Amino acid sequence: MDEMLFCRNGENGEMTLPLAIGRDENGRPLWLDLAAAPNILLAGYTKQGKSVAMNAMIASLMLLKGQEEVEFIFIDPKRAELAVWAGAAGSRYAGGESEANAELDRLTVELDSRLSGLAGDPRRKYPKIVVFVDEYADLMDYGSKKTAAFKNIVGLSKAGNAVGIHMVISTNRVSGKVITKEIKENFPKLHDAALLCKIENELKHALDFIKAEIKKIEKMMLDIILSNKEYKNTFDILTSMKGVALINAAAIIVFTDNFKRFSFNSRKICTYWGVTPFRNESGDSIRRGTHTSSFHNNWLKAILSESVLCAIRYNERLKTYFLRLLAKGKHRNIALNNTKNKLLKTLVAMVRDSKTYDENYVSVPPTCAI
Numbered sequence: 001m002d003e004m005l006f007c008r009n010g011e012n013g014e015m016t017l018p019l020a021i022g023r024d025e026n027g028r029p030l031w032l033d034l035a036a037a038p039n040i041l042l043a044g045y046t047k048q049g050k051s052v053a054m055n056a057m058i059a060s061l062m063l064l065k066g067q068e069e070v071e072f073i074f075i076d077p078k079r080a081e082l083a084v085w086a087g088a089a090g091s092r093y094a095g096g097e098s099e100a101n102a103e104l105d106r107l108t109v110e111l112d113s114r115l116s117g118l119a120g121d122p123r124r125k126y127p128k129i130v131v132f133v134d135e136y137a138d139l140m141d142y143g144s145k146k147t148a149a150f151k152n153i154v155g156l157s158k159a160g161n162a163v164g165i166h167m168v169i170s171t172n173r174v175s176g177k178v179i180t181k182e183i184k185e186n187f188p189k190l191h192d193a194a195l196l197c198k199i200e201n202e203l204k205h206a207l208d209f210i211k212a213e214i215k216k217i218e219k220m221m222l223d224i225i226l227s228n229k230e231y232k233n234t235f236d237i238l239t240s241m242k243g244v245a246l247i248n249a250a251a252i253i254v255f256t257d258n259f260k261r262f263s264f265n266s267r268k269i270c271t272y273w274g275v276t277p278f279r280n281e282s283g284d285s286i287r288r289g290t291h292t293s294s295f296h297n298n299w300l301k302a303i304l305s306e307s308v309l310c311a312i313r314y315n316e317r318l319k320t321y322f323l324r325l326l327a328k329g330k331h332r333n334i335a336l337n338n339t340k341n342k343l344l345k346t347l348v349a350m351v352r353d354s355k356t357y358d359e360n361y362v363s364v365p366p367t368c369a370i
Helices: 050-064 097-120 148-163 181-186 193-226 229-238 246-255 266-272 298-314 316-327 332-352
Strands: 006-008 018-023 029-033 040-043 070-076 091-095 128-133 165-171 278-282 285-291
Touching (some): 050 128, 097 128, 148 165, 193 229, 298 332, 316 332
């Protein structure tokens, strides 16, 4: 595998057929050399970005390589995704199945001619041809007999690299009937270990960058909280409960304006967080079950969900409460929602009373004087 298979922006001048395939963690274009690939299969379901990826590859290659260097062939059985390139300088467009079949036949004749010329002069160089095929599955026969078009695609991908012919094909039918053994053998992007290693390293590098950025943001959040005496006091109380960390504590402080909003009304706060159960009723009709408010903040509820999952592992009081609900036959989701409600109400009471969490605290009902 060519060492120049991947590179970052500014290094693509050494590539023979540079294709833009995305951006790195710093927003710089990431390139792939099609000549080193030497073919690419874009496979994925509808709306997963195959057409966007293919058009980005075409545009980047056209921008960097003139028609004297590369001939573009667009094969578009549906006359849809590649139609925008019809008439582009230095290109041929085949729309519809009949034109697609004819163009693949012509390319196969060109391949045979180039291979014959190469046999006579092994040092001979040919102009590059890049073939883009959208939804190649439309040109296949799903029966036992393969179509001539499919055989042409396999033949071009198998021998084309030797004489400067490269292919980029796509399909939204991710199955063994479409991504056949012949396709896998001639489109190494599917299984090339060196490529997968490079992709894994790129993703790991990007992930490490994202993790480092998250740590920076969390430090900034913590610095802001600790620089304010009131925020710090509330933060210390909230995080004294196991399961409540920086993100949830900061969210509570921000969205309640450090409890100036909602005035320590735990029901209103729980409703805004989407964990207050309401009966299903309309007028005089009362239906079975409960629901939560549709006006809640989805993000707050999501991060509270993560907090309660941690809390029921390490907080014995909440764990006991959760297991008791399950023992009563409550659905797990309902039991989790009720536990979120209890956790949030406990946090509100802790801040209201300026008390850190006490695992051994026992609530004693008030006595009435006679």
